[in-house]
Amino acid sequence: MSMAVVVFENVQYKRNFNTRKSSAKAETSPSRGFNDPGAMSSGPLYLGFDLSTQQLKGSYVPVYAVAITSKLAVACEARVEFDVDCPKYGVEKGVHVSGEKREVYAPVAMWLEALDLILERLRENGLQFGNVKGVSGAGQQHGSVYWSQEAENRLGTLDPSKTLREQLVPDAFSHPWSPNWQDASTQGECDRFDECLGGEEELAKITGSKAHHRFTGPQILRFREKHPEVYKSTSRISLVSSFLASVFLGSIAPIDISDVCGMNLWDIEGGHWNEPLLALVAGREGIGDLRRKLGDVRKDGESAMGSISTWFVSRYSFPGDCQIAPFTGDNPSTILSLPLRPLDAIISLGTSTTFLISTPKYIPHSSYHFFNHPTTPGLHMFMLCYKNGGLARERVRDSINKSLNIKEEGSWDEFDRAVRSSLYLGMRRSSDPIHLGLYFPLPEIVPNVRPGTWRFYYNPSTGSLNEVKESSGYWQIPRDDARIIVESQLLSLRLRSQNLVHAPNPDLPPQPRRIYLVGGGSLNLTIASLVGDVLGGVEGVYRLDVGGNACALGAAYRAAWSRERTTGERFEEFIGTRWQEREAVEKIGDGYNTSTFGEYGNVLKGFEEMERKVLEIDDTTSIID
Ligand SMILES: Nc1ncnc2c1ncn2[C@@H]1O[C@H](COP(=O)(O)OP(=O)(O)O)[C@@H](O)[C@H]1O
């Protein structure tokens, strides 16, 4: 059993999310900036969940009152790690991978077991369920869950003496698996999506994104054609976020207005399903049938969807009027974890790497994503998402550790040392060649390319790019890969976000104002310093103090806002007035540095050219280490 619970007191601390080991007992440890031990037993609490790729996390936020001085501070967290805590499902990093097409999927039963487990862990830790006034949650995006005809009945009549998994598996589902966002088996379906509206730019204009393997529309199309009978017998299709919400509500929850944009089916500006795309997915079963399966989309991101299911009331003593606020995707929920201003950016260094900006602009393009903002009409979320984020960096880390015979599993020390051992872009002397690379152990989204590792030397004065095929004095594989993977991942973010940011003042080049890091990788200060060097950030690079848990925190904030807001009070206002910056974020990097920002700017063209070359030479040999 794994549990990491932190009760806040008024002492500095650093939590370590870096361990993959489980600790059997609830641990309490001192933390920063929160000093009211009574709050857990007396004040109203808001619970936020995150059902992400590798784990299920929960955190709860005490809100003392509606007064200005009220604090929204994390009091506790619990987590379940699928690989460690749910071993019987045999998943690796939370998923199964199989078949010729490398399908990636997760067992729905495992998620229910994890939910049973996390509730027990919250109880063991002394959570006063009776004080929980609201619940919200976040889910990994794009995954779909297929409910049976029995589902509504099962959800509504759960017996409190039995677990969720015992009662819902298998009868509530028509299919035991949820296709995962890392799945890349739908190229054919994506081509049909792009064609359906006349090309990828047209599709991006309407739905916020061109067709992507992981997006739910292409995934459902593949599902219907591969499992026609199962599709027919499916009563409803949920996203991971609305699946989790359904369990709390005790009936199937609507899809949320932001998460729906990860399906390639929703007309963002029109505010409705796109009929030709629905027709493509529905086939002979018909649009009406698909509409019923998908249900209504909830446009109201503020008010609660209903009260908590009686199963939670009877089994855990939640109050009967505990409200279930809308649930959303993990990325939209992450932008709710702080009062984000225009020009502020969040980089989530989780299993995936994502780059998020909240913006009033809607400038769709095939190379990135736009979503509706989860709480605030008129705002949008700009997103870049890379499949090869944390896991690709881990692979380089493991090769370095192996080459040095390091026994300590998962240690980042040598990786960090390797990053610091060369100058920018792998140079040790200014006469050395500039190193650039693409490290994709999984098929990548940005750009859409097969798995492989490609290394190049780049000369900005001649524009020449020469592929590096083996280790040499200039490029020591795997050691030099540590710096190059991080720099190259960041250059890709800079290249693609440069038109979305503007100059914070007339004397500076366009760049984000602040960069907030969240997710597991935000614990790494070496990475944080490169973030500032490559991407800038005129006010610096910050880490959310709950860096590993930002989307669960965003969900808890949303639950609090949904219940406590005054009439017309926007989410940003509600959080902004209660948010204690000094307690919530920590400055971990200086951000913008004139000289490095300029140096990295000079290689953007080469980086773009390298990607073009890799797409061109896609079928030639690449070095896979
Ligand atoms: N000290 C560290 N340095 C770099 N990366 C780290 C560090 N600690 C954790 N990570 C990365 O964080 C990832 C998990 O991030 P997390 O946000 O918890 O995952 P999820 O995507 O499941 O929400 C791991 O895959 C690992 O690569």
Ligand SMILES: O=C(CO)[C@@H](O)[C@H](O)COP(=O)(O)O
């Ligand atoms: O596919 C995307 C976003 O489009 C991913 O960001 C998923 O939402 C999974 O997130 P993590 O589990 O890595 O946090």
